Amino acid sequence: MRLARLFRFCLVLALLVGPLRLTAETVRVAYFHTELSARGPGLLLRDLRRDEAPDQLAAVLDILVETAPDIVLLADIDYDAGQATLAALQTALAQRGLPLPHGFTAAPNTGVPTGLDLDRDGKWDEPEDTQAFGEFRGAGGLVLLSRYPILRDEITDLSGLLWAEFPAASLPETYGPEEQAVIRLSATGHWDVPVRLPSGDVLRLLTLHATPPVFDGPEDRNGRRNADQMRLWADYLNGWRPEGTAPPLGKAVVLGTLNADPQDGEARPGALARLRAHPRLQDPAPQATGAAAATRAQGGVNARHGGDPAHDTVDWPDTRPTDPGNLRVDYILPTRDLTVTGAGLHWPDPEDAAALARTETASRHRLIWVDLRP
Template sequence: MRYAAFNIIELETEQVQNPGDPQAEAAARIVQEVRPDILVVNELTNNFQQDKYTDRANIDAFVQNYLSVPQRDELSGIDYEYTLQPTSNTGVLPDGCYDFNKDGNYRERPGDAFGFGEYPGHYAFAIASKYPIDESSIRSFQTFEWADMPGNLIPVAGEEGVVTDPEDDETALYLTEEELEVYRLPSKTHVDVPFEIEEETVHGLFAHPTPPGFDGVNNFNGKWNHDEVRFFADYVAGEDYIYDDSGVCGGLDDDASYVLMGDMNAGPGLGRDERPLRPAQKFLIDNDDFYTDRLPRSPGGAQRGLPTATRTGGDVEGVVEQIDYVLPSPDLSLGASSVVWPSENTTKQNLLEDVRRASDHRLVWADISTHPC
């Protein structure tokens, strides 16, 4: 079984609902090179939430218009029979009058939405699979409230050290007591998707936490990201404070197999001032509930000083980060894995150009088996 995570930066409805978009073609070419059995696409607009409603889900349009169509003569298309397009908090405004971003305007996108988005469903994600999804057992956590996580890091007005005066920092973000009662933890959603694979069940754990920046002295987004990453660590540990959108409480069963996939917007060991909390190191890399002894690598990342890097700003000399993951539970067997980031001297025709055209992120994949080696 090959699992892959790919943040295709801001892939929108108009691009995937019709053939011929250069970015979508480049991204599809990369997917066809890797040929994953299960794929999550981050930053794919959820068109069923968007004002521009169409009859076909964007993930299905992407499969039909791009992934199933060979992007090069030597490649073949991939038909994903099973897809899922979860509802996202991005661009979704709360009921009532709230000024989450403290700019003096109430209920305005993107800053006053539950997750940053210019419209409902912006920056969402979707899943495509060759294997059946047990739809009756999907658990989504879109409405889980941040304040219901014990020991959360929410900056709350009135608490010691929380800046609320714009004269001290006009970009400082925080929540009021009233906002605590409605503010959601997932900036998109967290979802547990059970896949039926060779008479076994493997739970795909999908999320896309908020980026830890753009938030002022209170480090609001950094703390939000920290707790979003923490959520799935608590979930696989079976913590009982968790509840899903159907009201079912508790985390995963002790004997469950799972693979965490997606852009976590958090990298291990980063010492940058705006990311001091390092939730990926704490909750993923150093967590025995995930197998992290071997992480996917690439020659392109190695050329930039970080073999495990999965994102760049596009400049060869610029900052690179490892923030995209495919991490199995320790009971599963990890085989080959890689990040699709060719070196500057690759001989594969136009692959590096397509990698750059598709996104500032790189596709990450891993072969994972339910059977021991």
């Protein structure tokens, strides 16, 4: 009798508790190109440590708190070897009610000298001659912040990969053996960062901040590099690794600034489409009515664009014929084994003048987010 009662009790308990264990928690993954990079090393850290943050920094922090991501990749955050800037960001956000205790960053390729005259202007020590444009080492790096533990021993950093070592690299004809022996593929950082979710699943964050496909000549070195930087993650999802091949990844998200729009802009045709059409990836396409309203109101170059303005993620100049206008350049692309329960683009409607002013103070780029269930 006692055994029977114990069995019924355990059965009821299993029915009550079991579903709770099987229900995965929704995770909000965000990306924000902050444009917080300062004019010199240590200046962003100084601003983070001030009693009152400067207007732009305060606006960025407020938007992060408002959107409340569980995991967020921040671009254009200056790097320091002691990672004091990362720690100061975590402190500033925690004080505002957004604790993201786990973080990762690594030295970007920006500002790293090559010793070569890459733009052929007779000088070799300018920002244009570094691995990726930067006024100083560490300018405009990437920072990943997370509510959940980062599996640091399993991180893969591909930022040091030489462009010439990437399979079928689309190197410009102007790059001879000297350039090919030095130039890296990554502009800022290609990281594979695994995060342990509350469900027990591991989510791999595949990061990048691609080279703008402009500011070059007919050799199209930046356009070629931009395309190969996107292709790296497509090949990686297929199992390619610098040292050989590996089983395809499990649950993952490609996120960052790709500097390519699906229909407009100057990126090489097909480069972005190949990544978005990867059979393992899905595109939630975050949108906002504020983005569409801004494009309609501004007109100019935007009036000639073919893409849906509701998906634009950056508010670039749009007055002169050569201006880029508003484009979709920032992306979060989850693998198809993740369920998308929501997606958004932080671009307030013009009617909310205060919120729009804060957003414009923060960055020309807009924060994007996707809610995922593993």
